[in-house]
Amino acid sequence: MATKLSPEEIQEIWVTYKKDQTNQRLRNRLIERYLPLVRFNAERVWAKLPEGVDMNDLMSAGVFGLMDAIDAFDMSRGVKFETYCVPRIRGAMLDELRSMDWVPRLVRSKASKLEAARKAVEAKHGRPPTDKEIAAKLELPMEEFDKMKSDASAINLVSLNKKWYETDSYKDVREVDVLEDGKGEDPTTGIQKRDIMKLVTKGLNRNERLIMILYYYEELTMKEIGTTLGLSESRVSQMHSSIVNRLKEQLRQRRPEFA
Template identity: 80%
Template sequence: MVTRVIEDIQAVWNAYKQDQSSKALRNRLMENYLPLVRYNAERVWSKLPDGVDINDLISAGVFGLMDAIEAFDMERGVKFETYCVPRIRGAMLDELRTMDWVPRLVRSKASKLESARKQAEAELGRPPADNEVAAKMGVPLDEYEKLKSEASAVNLVSLNKKWYETDSYKDVREIDIIEDTKGEDPTLSIQKRDLMKLVTKGLNRNERLIIILYYYEELTMKEIGSTLGLSESRVSQMHSSIVNRLKEQLGRRKPEFAQ
């Protein structure tokens, strides 16, 4: 059976080399050698850090296999498996280089900077200042600052990096777990609304507006006066009166908040 398969694939090779324009023959060869792509992709992927998708390596390896099939010379007497593996792995490594946008020189600088920082920290017994690390590296402080800025690029993370796998069709990525620092906490928003209701309960319209405009909208007394058609001194007087009343009310209700 194995001999028959080998004979069949050899026949495909012979036919393809006579007509390399035949996509059907080329695809038959690719299907036959596709396990080589996956095998080499898994070997390369096992040595890589988290965040690299094995499917990207397989895709690159398929193109490497395609190039190898087109360039293979059957007359040389070399087994195709021996010939194609370096091309497959080379295509995968080229893909990794395009994925890693941080130049090697930057990584080298970052490594030297971190090494100097660790040495300085070991000697000083505390985290070193920038000028101390610069002295350890033997470079001026402004040059060190430039080095530090360039090296910071190494620490950037892909937002498409896989965070963890789930049972669903979609894995959780880095972008899915980043905190939105500009977004308002809904719990805090509800608390602020409830507090505003508590504070403004029993106040007339102008008094409520003074509290809302001053503490929530952060307007000045003068701006509030212009809005309500009152003088700045009158707004200030009303504000002091409201605050004193609220202190008295909250003081009476203190036992409720202690429970």
């Protein structure tokens, strides 16, 4: 077990290390001294995450954050190192989570709004709210609410290495071994969709192409598209109507090609 250092000894190590930051021995002693901060913050972050995230990954990222903090710490500022390093440790952990996270920002935003509305209604009534009550809180018709709820459900993460069940053999069966690809798409269908998209977006400018792709392929609302492109909802709707009318005319003229 490492000997516990007094505040004076820690201060002396800091002063000596800052005179020569190539001294790996002193750097390692500082890492050992503040490693409990990494574990403490990793546990706090990990407790709020869905199942499947390995705390060791957070610990590893946190150690790199701690090392960066040790190297960058300026003793002359009069700030306690514990105060200085915690944001860097947590930032390194969050960066690691972002690098692993496949959930689009828009999906995460929808999930946050949904959860905030659910908590507000639950606090008001003192019981779990119904979907209709949450939709009313969000001022959404049930059709839009159901779509928002469906989109937000994509935020859940599942570890495919999690054991499905144990066997007598040396190798356990994992989730990935039994997971059925229910959304597998026929390659021919994918090619046809791409061909149609090229045909539809040909001759459109950047904003017009994005409106068609985001509306018909990504299934965003006019309001969400407007936010993405920096346009008003009414302007997006107006542009969409104009594009559709132009495409109808183009397809009418090219009808003989598809006969």
